[in-house]
Every structure is written in C-alpha cells, then in structure tokens.
C-alpha cells in the first residue's frame with residue numbers, strides 16, 4: 783500500500799514574476815522553469831526541444847538576459863523578472879522583434895522561433911546596434927532543424943532596424 787500524501791508533503795508555493803505579473807506555483811523547487819511556464823502558467827511560447835540546454839527552443843529572458851528554461855530550476859527564477867515570448871507583444875500588437883520575424887516569414891515549422899526571437903531580443907536590449915556578425919555569433923547555438931537560417935538572419939537584421947526606433951511602416955517601405 784502506498785502512503786497517503788499529507789498536507790505537509792505539498793511543496794511550498796514559489797512566488798514568481800512573469801511578464802510583469804506576480805504569480806505563485808506549488809511545485810518542487812528543482813522543477814524546470816520551462817515545465818512550470820508551460821504546464822502551470824499556460825505560457826506555451828517557450829518550447830521543449832532537447833531538454834539539455836543545447837537547442838535554444840526554450841529560451842526566456844531572466845532579468846533581460848537570455849536563459850534556457852529547460853535546465854533552469856524554477857527556484858532560480860524567484861525574485862527575478864521572467865519574460866517569455868508572450869511578454870514581448872500580442873498577435874494584435876507584436877513587439878518589434880516579433881514583427882520582424884513575421885515580416886520576413888522566417889518560419890518553416892516555427893518550432894525554433896521562440897528561441898531565435900528571445901535571443902535577438904536579449905541581444906538588442908544590451909546592444910541596440912548589434913552588427914550582422916554579432917547577430918550570427920549570438921544565434922550560433924540556436925538550432926533550426928528546418929534550415930531556415932537565411933530567413934532568420936534577415937529577420938534578425940530587420941529586428942535591429944525596428945528595435946532602433948524605425949517605424950514598422952518605414953521598414954516595410956525599405957526606407
């Protein structure tokens with residue numbers, strides 16, 4: 783016979799701040815942040831790819847810095863600002879980096895794009911004038927099994943333009 787769970791066996795709630803909103807989750811401290819975001823908070827922007835910190839599909843921002851949420855215990859996010867793809871914009875009002883990836887139709891299956899977008903977002907936040915070479919360097923450990931790297935680089939460069947304050951209309955006109 784298995785022992786019955788008791789109230790004391792429930793993990794203590796962890797307090798998080800995700801996309802600017804305070805929330806709490808009752809999960810084991812070592813649970814991967816990715817699973818908490820997807821399973822408990824219904825934020826499905828970050829994707830499960832390798833689960834080993836190697837592909838980038840699960841990337842989120844922690845205090846504005848790109849991090850791989852599949853290998854980050856949720857407890858490590860307590861007291862920090864977590865930003866997911868959903869925190870950058872909405873379908874009706876996408877953020878500049880999201881808009882750039884839409885404009886360039888950079889997706890094939892789209893599975894890698896969360897990681898691409900979040901990585902570019904993090905780079906542009908700390909280095910708004912990032913060069914193409916710096917973009918390439920930043921994205922080199924984000925894997926795309928569909929091989930849409932050319933479109934992804936075009937989107938990254940366009941994201942830089944939009945992020946630097948050019949209006950979406952100006953960018954579309956190629957101004």
Ligand code: FES
Nearest residue numbers: 831832836838852
């Ligand atoms: S799923 Fe996290 S790096 Fe691959």
Ligand code: FES
Nearest residue numbers: 890894926927928
């Ligand atoms: S578009 Fe399919 S993995 Fe990148």
